[in-house]
Amino acid sequence: MSEPVLSLQDARLSLDGNAGRVDILHGITLDVIKGETLGLVGPSGSGKSSLLMLMGGLETATSGTVTALGQDLTQMNEDALARFRRAHMGVVFQSFHLIPTMTALENVAVPLELSGHKDAFERAEAELQTVGLSHRVDHYPSQMSGGEQQRVALARASAPRPDILLADEPTGNLDGPNGAAIIDMLFGLRDRHGATLVLVTHAPDLAARCDRTVHLRDGRVDDTPAQKAAE
Numbered sequence: 001m002s003e004p005v006l007s008l009q010d011a012r013l014s015l016d017g018n019a020g021r022v023d024i025l026h027g028i029t030l031d032v033i034k035g036e037t038l039g040l041v042g043p044s045g046s047g048k049s050s051l052l053m054l055m056g057g058l059e060t061a062t063s064g065t066v067t068a069l070g071q072d073l074t075q076m077n078e079d080a081l082a083r084f085r086r087a088h089m090g091v092v093f094q095s096f097h098l099i100p101t102m103t104a105l106e107n108v109a110v111p112l113e114l115s116g117h118k119d120a121f122e123r124a125e126a127e128l129q130t131v132g133l134s135h136r137v138d139h140y141p142s143q144m145s146g147g148e149q150q151r152v153a154l155a156r157a158s159a160p161r162p163d164i165l166l167a168d169e170p171t172g173n174l175d176g177p178n179g180a181a182i183i184d185m186l187f188g189l190r191d192r193h194g195a196t197l198v199l200v201t202h203a204p205d206l207a208a209r210c211d212r213t214v215h216l217r218d219g220r221v222d223d224t225p226a227q228k229a230a231e
Contacts, residue, residue: 004031005164005196006055011064013050024050025219027064037190037197039210046216048200049168055198056091056166057081069163086115090157094169096149098141104128105137108156115160127155131185147178151185158189165190167199171206183209
């Protein structure tokens with residue numbers, strides 16, 4: 001078997017809130033293999049998005065280890081994590097997180113410029129063409145529909161050719177046709193760049209397209225659905 005691209009060993013996450021310390025994830029052990037498409041599914045509040053944040057180094061495990069491409073994310077400071085994500089990861093959120101004062105082209109070019117690519121704008125334009133937005137390169141987020149903004153977010157995440165693509169409910173704010181188009185584009189980008197894809201979703205049709213699904217419940221991996229499927 002290939003070496004895992006992502007590996008969590010007894011990873012736990014607790015956060016301090018107004019009501020005191022809250023335990024979010026309880027001892028998650030999970031490997032994700034290079035080129036795999038993994039869907040994280042489960043009811044609201046089960047810890048799916050928190051697990052994705054651990055994988056991306058956007059949250060730090062309270063205990064246990066989170067390893068990406070052989071690097072222990074739990075031992076990195078914020079600057080090191082930011083550099084690692086910039087070099088190796090693309091992240092797509094349910095909320096598009098575009099910079100409102102920048103055009104579509106500029107939004108996609110930002111991570112490329114930060115990575116030192118001299119052809120940042122050429123690559124950004126090519127990526128926008130791939131997601132069908134060559135006619136929107138000079139438009140600002142406020143001038144685009146939700147589906148178009150999510151396509152810009154996809155282009156931005158995939159333009160640096162990341163090893164790992166993380167997507168948190170990428171179709172959650174979109175209607176059916178736009179959501180289906182984003183799903184096709186997300187898998188198409190994965191196939192074109194050979195990235196490992198991990199996504200959080202409530203959509204059964206999206207989960208069904210993944211190579212494997214992991215069910216979460218109450219911050220733990222729930223093996224019950226897999227056992228029932230095997231019977």
